[in-house]
Amino acid sequence: MTEAIISIRDTYLPFAKPDTDQEEIDLVSEVIASGWLTTGPKTREFEAAFAEYVGAKHAIAVNSATAAMHIALEAAGIQAGDEVITTTFTFAATAEVVRYFNAKPVLVDIDPVTLNIDADQVSQAVTPRTKAIIPVHVGGHAANLTAIQQIANRHNLVVIEDAAHALPTRYKGQLVGSISDFTAFSFYATKTLATGEGGMLTTDNDEWADRCRVMSLHGISKNAWNRYTSEGSWYYEIIAPGFKYNMTDVAAALGLVQLSKLERMNRRRMEIAHQYDAAFSVHPALEPPTVSPDSTHPYHLYVLRLNLDELTIDRNTFIEHLRAANIGVSVHWIPLHIHPYYRETYGYEPEDFPVAYAQFQRIISLPIYSAMSDQDVDDVISAVTQIADHFGA
Numbered sequence: 001m002t003e004a005i006i007s008i009r010d011t012y013l014p015f016a017k018p019d020t021d022q023e024e025i026d027l028v029s030e031v032i033a034s035g036w037l038t039t040g041p042k043t044r045e046f047e048a049a050f051a052e053y054v055g056a057k058h059a060i061a062v063n064s065a066t067a068a069m070h071i072a073l074e075a076a077g078i079q080a081g082d083e084v085i086t087t088t089f090t091f092a093a094t095a096e097v098v099r100y101f102n103a104k105p106v107l108v109d110i111d112p113v114t115l116n117i118d119a120d121q122v123s124q125a126v127t128p129r130t131k132a133i134i135p136v137h138v139g140g141h142a143a144n145l146t147a148i149q150q151i152a153n154r155h156n157l158v159v160i161e162d163a164a165h166a167l168p169t170r171y172k173g174q175l176v177g178s179i180s181d182f183t184a185f186s187f188y189a190t191k192t193l194a195t196g197e198g199g200m201l202t203t204d205n206d207e208w209a210d211r212c213r214v215m216s217l218h219g220i221s222k223n224a225w226n227r228y229t230s231e232g233s234w235y236y237e238i239i240a241p242g243f244k245y246n247m248t249d250v251a252a253a254l255g256l257v258q259l260s261k262l263e264r265m266n267r268r269r270m271e272i273a274h275q276y277d278a279a280f281s282v283h284p285a286l287e288p289p290t291v292s293p294d295s296t297h298p299y300h301l302y303v304l305r306l307n308l309d310e311l312t313i314d315r316n317t318f319i320e321h322l323r324a325a326n327i328g329v330s331v332h333w334i335p336l337h338i339h340p341y342y343r344e345t346y347g348y349e350p351e352d353f354p355v356a357y358a359q360f361q362r363i364i365s366l367p368i369y370s371a372m373s374d375q376d377v378d379d380v381i382s383a384v385t386q387i388a389d390h391f392g393a
Contacts, residue, residue: 006324006386006390007383008324009325009326009327011326013328013367013379015328017369018190019261020254020258030253031250032250036249038248039246039249043061043246046252050259053175053262054167054176054202055174055177055178056183056202058202060203060213061246061255062200062216063197063247064093066093066199068184069093070100072201073098073103074101075208075215076132076181078131081103083103083106084103084105084131084134086117086134087116087135087356088110088356090136090333093162094136095107104129106127107337107342108125110353110359113292116135116141117136117143119148122148126155130157133148135159135162139299140167140301141291142166142294143161145161145180146172149179160181161182161184164185165192166300167191167192177202182202187199187200195247195252195258196251198247216246217242217244219240219242220237220238220239220242221237266370276304276366279385280385283388285306285307285311286304286385289302289305301365303332304366306363308361313391315331315363327367327383330364331364335353335356337352337356
């Protein structure tokens, strides 16, 4: 790194930070005082509130979106040798849950505008072994669910939305979480609703919901947590080899407060995104995210794309200068097909998915969270535009 070419913040601005205050502290303290720390009444309350919010019949609280996708695939009957179509442009969890069954994740490329899975390529990837599709809502922008559902209907496939970023997202006016066979949400510390670790699976299918509840806690018959209440019994039955995926009441308490603040936090994220859009759209080297008419955008991520032909530096060097200015950033994502496991297991080359590979080389995720101050936002805009100006082609 040469001498500083931009103004530098006095303190480091983290890439992400949860928006918590005394309300979360009070409800978590109440849970601790109750003596019920693990799965219990607060978890059930959170499930009911979440289901009502998104408009789903069932919501199953778990410890991650990874767990949610895993039990959804299990309920859908995925077996060894089956195929599940998903995008290469996603985090590891989306495809690794397929490998848990010794099934094959079939990767496809992305739409260059939204960065979401390319529905035309999904259609071309269907084989007699295909059992499910997992679309990912990148950054929170909804994938083309209409086209994906049409493909699923033609081939009798299950659709499991990876909505780790998509709360609250509306697709054609309907909240994500109430549209497909299953929807998996993440409540990781950086998400739009944060419980530290946690997730939720929604579905309208009674049978699948029952199976997911059982499998989320060791395959124990329903409402196993009741055995520790005055209404419960010590007796339980294991009906399947399940998993340890339950959410705790401590996490659920955080979730309940966060859910009550979700609309306010979403409005602030949108305000920040609009400020970014206004500042970056006028610069030839910078390309703000595109939002289609079919989707709202909760801006879990603000993915800025660099027009590299308008710059004398690459994306990695751009990031180095942002970090030198005390601005935390990230990249979402390194496409799955260029990671060693997928290269070595399936023989992928970087150019096998040219759109995802090209977009990966020019994306930067900027800080965007409701706890950011106006000065924080100004500092990000100033740093990005100064770098783009200084290294303009």
